[in-house]
Amino acid sequence: QFVAQSNCQQFLNTVWFGQMAGYRRKHTCKKILTVLMVGIFWPVLSLCYLLAPKSRVGRIIHTPFMKFIIHGASYFTFLLLLNLYSLVYNENKKNTMGPALERIDYLLIIWLIGMVWSDVKRLWYDGLEDFLEESRNQLSFVMNSLYLATFALKVVAHNKFHDYAERKDWDAFHPTLVAEGLFAFANVLSYLRLFFMYTTSSILGPLQISMGQMLQDFGKFLGMFLLVLFSFTIGLTQLYDKGFTVNEEKDCAGIFCEQQSNDTFHSFIGTCFALFWYIFSLAHVAIFVTRFSYGEELQSFVGAVIVGTYNVVVVIVLTKLLVAMLHKSFQLIANHEDKEWKFARAKLWLSYFDDKCTLPPPFNVIPSPKTICYLFNSLSKWICSHTSSGKVKRQNSLKEWRNLKQKRDENYQKVMCCLVHRYLTSMRQKMQSTDQATVENLNELRQDLSKFRNEMRDLLGFRTSKYAMFYPRN
Numbered sequence: 001q002f003v004a005q006s007n008c009q010q011f012l013n014t015v016w017f018g019q020m021a022g023y024r025r026k027h028t029c030k031k032i033l034t035v036l037m038v039g040i041f042w043p044v045l046s047l048c049y050l051l052a053p054k055s056r057v058g059r060i061i062h063t064p065f066m067k068f069i070i071h072g073a074s075y076f077t078f079l080l081l082l083n084l085y086s087l088v089y090n091e092n093k094k095n096t097m098g099p100a101l102e103r104i105d106y107l108l109i110i111w112l113i114g115m116v117w118s119d120v121k122r123l124w125y126d127g128l129e130d131f132l133e134e135s136r137n138q139l140s141f142v143m144n145s146l147y148l149a150t151f152a153l154k155v156v157a158h159n160k161f162h163d164y165a166e167r168k169d170w171d172a173f174h175p176t177l178v179a180e181g182l183f184a185f186a187n188v189l190s191y192l193r194l195f196f197m198y199t200t201s202s203i204l205g206p207l208q209i210s211m212g213q214m215l216q217d218f219g220k221f222l223g224m225f226l227l228v229l230f231s232f233t234i235g236l237t238q239l240y241d242k243g244f245t246v247n248e249e250k251d252c253a254g255i256f257c258e259q260q261s262n263d264t265f266h267s268f269i270g271t272c273f274a275l276f277w278y279i280f281s282l283a284h285v286a287i288f289v290t291r292f293s294y295g296e297e298l299q300s301f302v303g304a305v306i307v308g309t310y311n312v313v314v315v316i317v318l319t320k321l322l323v324a325m326l327h328k329s330f331q332l333i334a335n336h337e338d339k340e341w342k343f344a345r346a347k348l349w350l351s352y353f354d355d356k357c358t359l360p361p362p363f364n365v366i367p368s369p370k371t372i373c374y375l376f377n378s379l380s381k382w383i384c385s386h387t388s389s390g391k392v393k394r395q396n397s398l399k400e401w402r403n404l405k406q407k408r409d410e411n412y413q414k415v416m417c418c419l420v421h422r423y424l425t426s427m428r429q430k431m432q433s434t435d436q437a438t439v440e441n442l443n444e445l446r447q448d449l450s451k452f453r454n455e456m457r458d459l460l461g462f463r464t465s466k467y468a469m470f471y472p473r474n
Contacts, residue, residue, distance in 0.1 A: 071352075
């Protein structure tokens, strides 16, 4: 509620736009044109900031709004390179077991180094706990790890394999095949990362917040579903794996065959596939009808009962439970989605308020004059700290740093106490306006009752002493 308050939002907007305050008063067409121009010429702007960070252009680029646009344009360029990677695929190297890296591979590696360096700097400044608290950082870490593993496997395959062979004759865990699988999964995460940019939109932002909450509830449901799936998989595998016979004439196995039978359940993986696709009515196995002999009648009946129970539990009960959970979570967010969205947008804005990562990838890997000056000052301070006078200055600086940290903590506690006091005061005023009971009301009522009790005691005591002569004592 504090972040979503109008005064707080106005202050955040002022800091967010900075020297671009006139952008909010422009027409919509001019706003779109400004964003497109910055998105097209972002490499030139990055070079300007790299060479002259204190110039007028450098100060404009340093504003959080411009940093957000430039970083977004850099990421869109990275996605464009990913699309070009699939378009320039060389069919002649399809059967090469260890293909060499192309030019576009080196461009992607440079971009990847910049993104990894950006995450490392944020991890260094924020700490591991705060870094992992943001889901955006978690997704970025997984995505970069997959890309690094992909290019590492490509280098290993190029150095180890130099032959040509049909892909069907390759090993299932060939480095090139594994690299292609990891690269495909990393591409999916790369595009999903665009969801976090929706937070800045007043239309798509609340939907993104609702989807995030629904995914959390889906994760809770997934734990229950996996337990049920594992239980039925174990039962069916133990029932059907005894009588499985290998048919060498078949080129397929289990659910991957067009004509399916009970052999689908001969392995744990095949049973998992079959039961999973049962939910979507894509697995059709004749469990009860297929009987090869009289001795298999009981086995077929038990299998039909197990799969029928699975359909009732998962398809009917758990699926409806998932729909109800998602509907409930969406309703909870919809009741106060504006506050949730403003809070999420404020968190995104705050990540651009500092000057930790001004330049986007891949320009952030180039040492800037500001970085060189910072390293020179740090080196000179380190050399001076090893002298006799430098040690005294170092001790004094440590004391000043501790005092500054203590003052910062005290100011933080004071601000938090003021915020809590203001919140309690506003809630008390709301309760008084709605005629609800408060602590003050209860105290006043307690005092009135105490006064009334004392007055009644005095009155009854006076009357008792006055008429005590008429009543004999027991």
